Amino acid sequence: MTHEAYAFARDFAAAPAAELRVDRHYLLCASQGALRLEAHGSSWVLPPARAALIAADEPILVAIPQSVKTSSVLFDVGFVPPPPAPLTVFDLSPLGRALVSECVDWPDADEPLSSYARIMFGALAAVAWRLAQDPSPVTVPAGRSPELRRALAVTNDRLAEDVRFEEIARDVGLAPRSLARRFESECGMTWTAVLRRMRVVRAIERLAAGEDSVATIAHSIGYTSLSAFNAGFRDLTGHTPTQYRATFRP
Incomplete structure (x- = not known):
């Protein structure tokens, strides 16, 4: 049955x-x-x-x-x-x-x-x-071409660092201008915008994983300014990290 x-x-x-x-x-x-x-x-x-x-x-x-x-x-x-x-x-x-x-x-x-x-x-x-008719804005492009998917993976691995676009382009074997065009055509946004989203996604995972302070999480994903982290997080989610973590609880 x-x-x-x-x-x-x-x-x-x-x-x-x-x-x-x-x-x-x-x-x-x-x-x-x-x-x-x-x-x-x-x-x-x-x-x-x-x-x-x-x-x-x-x-x-x-x-x-x-x-x-x-x-x-x-x-x-x-x-x-x-x-x-x-x-x-x-x-x-x-x-x-x-x-x-x-x-x-x-x-x-x-x-x-x-x-x-x-x-x-x-x-x-x-x-x-x-x-479901009001979907979450917290999305990250996954890419279609092997080169862009590689660029996204390398970027994701280096979120805690002072990562540079030119270094990512070199690692995937493309000129910076060519890789920038890939981001625009396949993602509809710049690499910098994707990097910000990746950092917010990583922050959400860290917020859900335990009780690390917001400052600790911000530092672990490459932010040196807590105010910049809070602003970037709020721009995408509509909440500060502390407010967002509070929504996890019943």
């Missing part, structure tokens, strides 16, 4: 990127730690209090940079409409969190849904599908 929906909670250890593809629409939530998701040339970070809505049969790459606790809700394609996009990451409202908790705690996961459970899963889908 094909169940209309089911849910489970699970812990995962840190792991490199691997493809995830399921035959149901998939709502993935982190309750502790953070994941990275990649699809269609973009990468997202998924910290606590956020959710990813993944369309059925959509291949995505999932990396686990640190141990995580997750809740997963899977919907049969005949039970709910298609998601608004193949992959969307968004803020999960208090109502959405409560519904996820209720669905994950449903005691008869291996049995057909009762009337009550069907209502709960249906309500969660309605809330998640609506929230």
